[in-house]
Amino acid sequence: MNALIHRLRATGPLISRIVAALFGGYAVAALSSVAVLALPMTKPQAVLTGMLASFAIYAGAVIWVFAVRSALKAWAGLIVVAVPLSLAAWSVS
Amino acid sequence: MKTDNDVQVAGRGIRQSMSSLHTWAGLLLGWILYAMFLTGTVSYFKDELSQWMRPELPRLSQIPDxxxxxxxxxxxxxxxxxxxxxxxxxxxxxxxxxxxxxxxxxxxxxxxxxxxxxxxxxxxxxxxxxxxTLGGEFFYRFHFQFHYMPVVWGRWLAGAAAMFMLVAIVSGVITHKKIFVDFFTFRWGKGQRSWLDAHNAFSVFGLPFHFMITYTGLVTMMALYMPWGERVAFKNPAEQQQLNAELxxxxxxxxxxxxxxxxxxxxxxxxxxxxxxxxxxxxxxxxxxxxxxxxxxxxxxxxxxxxxxxxxxxxxxxxxxxxxxxxxxxxxxxxxxxxxxxLHLGRFGDTVTRWLYFLVSFMGTAMVGSGLVMWTVKRRQKLPDPDRPYFGFRLVERLNIASIAGLSIAMTAFLWANRLLPHPLEGRANWEIDLFFIVWAFTLLHALVRPAKSAWVEQLWAASALLFLLPVLNAVTTQRPLWHSLAEGDWVFAGVDIMCWALAALHAVLAIRTARQETRSQFRRKTSREAPTAVASGGAAG
Known part of the structure; x- marks a missing residue:
């Protein structure tokens, strides 16, 4: 039991980061691709801009997640970015 | 796996974190990426390959009206x-x-x-x-949607692989503090160092291309991967049509x-x-x-x-x-x-442009291949018992053989099938494809049962022989042998034949170099531990 807890302690933050990178990163990219609709552009151009930029944002999020010092900080960063994006996305939906 | 040190990223410098990210993002879907890169590379000549695979169809000496x-x-x-x-x-x-x-x-x-x-x-x-026959179209379609699975799944898998590649490229660049200097460094015959230098050279030389091709690959299917803006923005088919008309x-x-x-x-x-x-x-x-x-x-x-x-x-x-x-x-x-x-498709270009695309893309293939091999080369030196490596190591080693050397054999076998299968034959086009996968599966089987180094050497030689004999087979089975194509100025047929020989030579060189390299255990027995870092692995290709 103790050994299990120890293992979890050791790998937990890493798993947390992997989840943050795969799903958190995608979520931020997806949110930003919707948030673009708030920009003063025609709808088709805004939609395409959002799609085009999303992969750069996704990649940037993944780099962020593994570059910072702790898993907690990784999540915090994603959330800080996600909040305004969500507001912008919510305003256009 | 025994690489906890590599995995633990907390509390280390950004360069080590990025190095680990680069290693694992590159490895996890690396075999798929390698196959995507190689089939994508040959797809720059898919139309020419399609012509070669339909030899009954006369070449057009001029474009009809x-x-x-x-x-x-x-x-x-x-x-x-x-x-x-x-x-x-x-x-x-x-x-x-x-x-x-x-x-x-x-x-x-x-x-x-x-x-x-x-x-x-x-x-x-x-x-x-x-x-x-599906012709060169098969490699092209396999490149982004694979086979034997619903098209949408294949495209998602390709997208995931491309995203991993993008992350691997960015983290690889950050890892590298001396990216420019390293490009001019090459340490021949120094085992791990040489692999690293080769990987760096392939990567850095083609870096703008590799980045471009990965990003634009994602762009080709971005509506599938990121449909959310579209879903939110368009409330009815008429609005949706405005977008479609742009595409x-x-x-x-x-x-x-x-x-x-x-x-x-x-x-x-x-x-x-x-x-x-x-x-x-x-x-x-x-x-x-x-x-x-x-x-x-x-x-x-x-x-x-x-x-x-x-x-x-x-x-x-x-x-x-x-x-x-x-x-x-x-x-x-x-x-x-x-x-x-x-930019991704490269169809705008003339023949010279397409050759450049082909060459740099080939370099990208070599980048992925050398990266995969490097994973084993690096770890082989730290193995507690080189004769009995742990499971993860053996898995990567064997998958590398089948996905690098094995793919060369399978792709060539596809062309052999094109010449050897009877015509007419019910479902012939599918038979060619099935044979591609059957042969590929056999190379994996072979890689699993043979010692790693022998498997590399045997498969590289097999690929070389198949490639070398393909123009001979073409000469025997069609009315368009190489001398005829050259005399006629038929550069599609002559080009494929000559390219086969060039690739046969490349595989032969790799086979010879791999065979010459000594495994660590052999090396240890012969010498002392004077220069342990100067030892290469049994695995070599790319």
């Missing part, structure tokens, strides 16, 4: 697919000696995929009677009137497009509800001579041939997407 051909195929399609709601014809050009067309089949057609497709002889308008030249099929009126002269429509874009620069002819009073025809501009896939087309009323509209530009974001898409 596209207007005449379009009319011919349109007539043929009205026989083959009467009452279709839509058809599309790709006209022959400098690289295609056949005409490809597809058409929608009525819903509820038994066993139907919803559409039919065929290649036609531009001279007669008849379906080509050459052997059943392709397919006209939205309205309601058919039910009144039968034959199509006006397609030849005249293409003639007008030729006047606008040049004689040989018409791409496709798309028709909706042909044969109905509500028919519309779009004639699109070819892909040559402009670096964009954005739709440019002339729209005609189907029954009268009256020009309704000319569309030659799209919005800024759509044009950006069109340019990125075109």
């Amino acid at each position: 596209q207007a005449v051909v379009a009319q011919r195929i349109a007539d043929e399609l009205s026989d083959i697919a009467p009452g279709t709601s839509q058809w599309s014809i790709r006209l022959p050009d400098a690289r295609n000696n056949s005409v490809y067309a597809f058409w929608r089949t009525p819903a509820g057609n038994p066993g139907g995929r919803g559409f039919g497709e065929a290649n036609f002889d531009p001279a007669t308008g008849q379906r080509v009677t050459s052997r059943g 392709s030249a397919f006209i939205q099929p309205g309601k058919p009137s039910g009144q039968k009126v034959p199509l006006a002269s397609v030849e005249d429509m293409v003639r007008q497009a030729q006047e606008r874009w040049g004689r040989d620069n018409v791409g496709r002819v798309n028709a909706v509800h042909p044969g109905d009073a509500a028919a519309r025809v779009a004639v699109t501009r070819g892909e040559a001579g402009r670096v964009s896939m954005s739709p440019q087309y002339m729209e005609f009323e189907g029954t009268t041939g009256k020009l309704l509209a000319v569309r030659e530009d799209v919005g800024a974001a759509a044009e950006t997407r069109g340019v990125l898409y075109a």
Whole structure:
């Protein structure tokens, strides 16, 4: 039991980061691709801009997640970015 | 796995974190990436490969008049697919000696995929009677949607692999503090160092290309991967159509009137497009509800001579041939997407440009391959017992052999199957593909049962032999042997034959180099531990 807890302690933050990178990163990219609709552009151009930029944002999020010092900080960063994006996305939906 | 040190990223410098990220993002889908890179690389010559795989079809010494051909195929399609709601014809050009067309089949057609497709002889308008084959199209489709799985799954898998690649590229660059200096460093015959230097050289030299090709690859299918903006923005089909019109030249099929009126002269429509874009620069002819009073025809501009896939087309009323509209530009974001898409496909270029694409892309393949091999080279030195490595190590080692050397064998076997399978044969095109996978599976089996180094050497030699003998097989089984192609100036056939020999030589060199390298355990027995870092692995390719 103790050994299990120890293992979890050791790998937990890493798993947390992997989840943050795969799903958190995608979520931020997806949110930003919707948030673009708030920009003063025609709808088709805004939609395409959002799609085009999303992969750069996704990649940037993944780099962020593994570059910072702790898993907690990784999540915090994603959330800080996600909040305004969500507001912008919510305003256009 | 025994690499906890590599995995733990907390509390370390950014460079180590990025190094670990680079290693694992590159490895996890690395085998898929390698296959995508190699099949994608050869796809820059997919039209040429398709010609080679249909040897019965004579080469076009000059491009036929596209207007005449379009009319011919349109007539043929009205026989083959009467009452279709839509058809599309790709006209022959400098690289295609056949005409490809597809058409929608009525819903509820038994066993139907919803559409039919065929290649036609531009001279007669008849379906080509050459052997059943998917040609170079197989590698092209495999490159982004694989096989034996629903197309959408394959495309998602390709997207995931591309995203991993993008992360691997960015983290790889951050890892590298001396990226420019390292490019000019090469330490031959120094085992791990040499692998690292080779990997760096392949990566850094082609870096802009590798980054471009990965990002634009994602862009080609971005609507699948990131549909959310589209879902939120468009509330009805009419709005959705505004977006579609920015992306392709397919006209939205309205309601058919039910009144039968034959199509006006397609030849005249293409003639007008030729006047606008040049004689040989018409791409496709798309028709909706042909044969109905509500028919519309779009004639699109070819892909040559402009670096964009954005739709440019002339729209005609189907029954009268009256020009309704000319569309030659799209919005800024759509044009950006069109340019990125075109950069990925590289179809805008002439032969020289395509060769450059091929070479740099080949370098990208070598980058992925050397990266995969490096994973084992690096860890082999730290193995507690080199004769009995742990499971993860053996797995990577064996998968590397089958996905690198094995893929060369399988791809060549596909071309052998094209020459050896009887013709006609029911489902011949699928047999070629099945054989590709059967051979590939055998290489994996071989890699699992043989010692790693022997497996590498044997498979590299097998690939070399198959490649070397392919022009011989071609000479024996077709009327177009190499000397004939050279005399005729048929550079498609001569090119494929000569390329086979060049690749055979490359595989032979790799096989010889791999065979010469000593494994660590052998090395240890012979010498002391004076220079442990100077030892290469048994695995070598790329």
